[in-house]
Amino acid sequence: MINLKFSTRYLLLAACGVVMSCAPARMATPTTDTLPSNALQPLGRYQLTGAGQLELISSAVHFGFTFEGKECQLFASLPSGQSHNYLQYELDGTYQKRLRVEGGAAAPLTIAAPAAGRHTVWIYKATEAHTGPIDIQKITGPKLAALPPPTGPLIEFIGNSITCGAAADPSEVPCGTGEYQDQHNAYQAYGPRVARTLHANYILSSVSGIGAYRTWNRTGPTMPEVYEKLDFQATNSQLWDFANYKPAVVSIALGTNDLSDGDGKTPRLPFDSAAFVNSYAQFVVLVKTKYPQARIALLNSPMLNGQKRTKLQNCLTAIKTKTDAAYPSAPPVALFFFEPMQAHGCNGHPDVADHAILAKEMEPFLQKLL
Structure with missing residues (x-):
């Protein structure tokens, strides 16, 4: 005889067992991974600190990684007492926005995707070295993996505030307000723009206000004096490893700031063409010692017009002639002259749209060199 009470209890328990066995699958959450900063593969000037953090130094220094799901967290901090600084990022090949990093902030920055799936992220330092470094501690999220730099040739862009993308983006903080770095946008500067179009990698070695033999309002320090320093600071004893x-x-x-009229306060001598050519030519030699196989290109300034434009272009031609004579077996120095521009950014600088124009002008020239 069948025990109906037992049979009924068994069927109920069995049914509950099915439900219970399914419940954990519904409630499961993605595993959170941690990607340490020393696993990242940055492109640009950086250093790993004694604490094992990745210190981003130069304009547009960048690294990439992938994650799976809808979001990940980026842990960033400011090591040198800055009030704030900026990163910016690209998600799945599309530029997103700048990310403000607050001094002393402990909370991570969240990078969210519109839908679940496998996503690619590239993080960029929006500001220049003189703004201060940004430390990356780690990234957390599901199924993280660091990315190497893309394959392709590398272009180094040496220059001043224009090359930095300084004063180019007042979309969040209007011109004349905030701090100098509040309008920096290195990602949208002409160098990174044209490099991406040509599927080339890039690094920026640029400092606002700097020149070949004097700055915009002082005698120095100049680019030849700071180029070998890790962070372009003349007082820093740490040197950059050019073998990277x-x-x-x-x-x-270079040249915009050499030809500047200054700030109207600091005494300033008239522009010295001979001093400019000699200092600039020596700097080109320095660059060639670091990169013997690289093609060298000298650019004028889209911000100069009239006599200043003519003076700069004549000086650049003289530097080319001098360098080519000193290196007869090397490829000749290339010259590229931007068209004069009425800039729309802050304090007479190109804005983001102006940088797009400069990049488009430069594209066929760089394409031939590559």
Whole structure:
């Protein structure tokens, strides 16, 4: 005889067992991974600190990683007492926005995707070295993996505030307000723009206000004096290791600040063409010692017009002649002259739209060199 009470209890328990066995699958959450900063593969000037953090230094220094799901967290901090600084990022090949990093902030920055799936992220430092470094501690999220730099030739862009993308983006903080770095946007500067179009990698070695033999309002420090320093600071004893990269092309855009009229307060002598040519030519030699195989390109300034434009272009031609004579077996120095521009950014600088124009002008020139 069948025990109906037992049979009924058994069927109920069995049914509950099915439900219970399914419940954990419904409630499961993605595993959170941690990607340490020393696993990242940055492109640009950086250093790993004694604490094992990745210190981003130069404009547009960048690294990539992938994650799976809808979001990940980026842990960033400011090591040198800055009030704030900026990163910016690209998600799945599309530029997103700048990310403000607050001094002393402990909370991570969240990078969210519109839908679940496998996503690719590239993080960029929006600001220049003189703004201060940004430390990356780690990234957390599901199924993280660091990305190496893309394959392709490398271009190094040496220059001043224009090359930095300084004063180019007042979309969040209007011109004349905030701090100098509040309008920096290195990702949208002409160098990174044209490099991405040409499927080339890039690094920026640029300092606002700097020149070949004097700055915009002082006698120095100049680019030849700071180029070998890790963070372009004349007082820093740490040197950059140029063996890290081998650019195919080095683009140098100096002269805007050498020809500046100054700030109206500091005494300033008239522009000295001979001093400019000699200092600039020696700097080109320095660059060639670092990268013997690289093509050297000298750029004028889109911000100069009239006599100043003519003076700069004549000086650049003289530097080319001098360098080519000193290196007869090397490829000749290339010259590229931007068209004069009425800039729309802050304090007479190109804005993001102006940088797009400059990049488009430069594209066929760089394409030939590459």
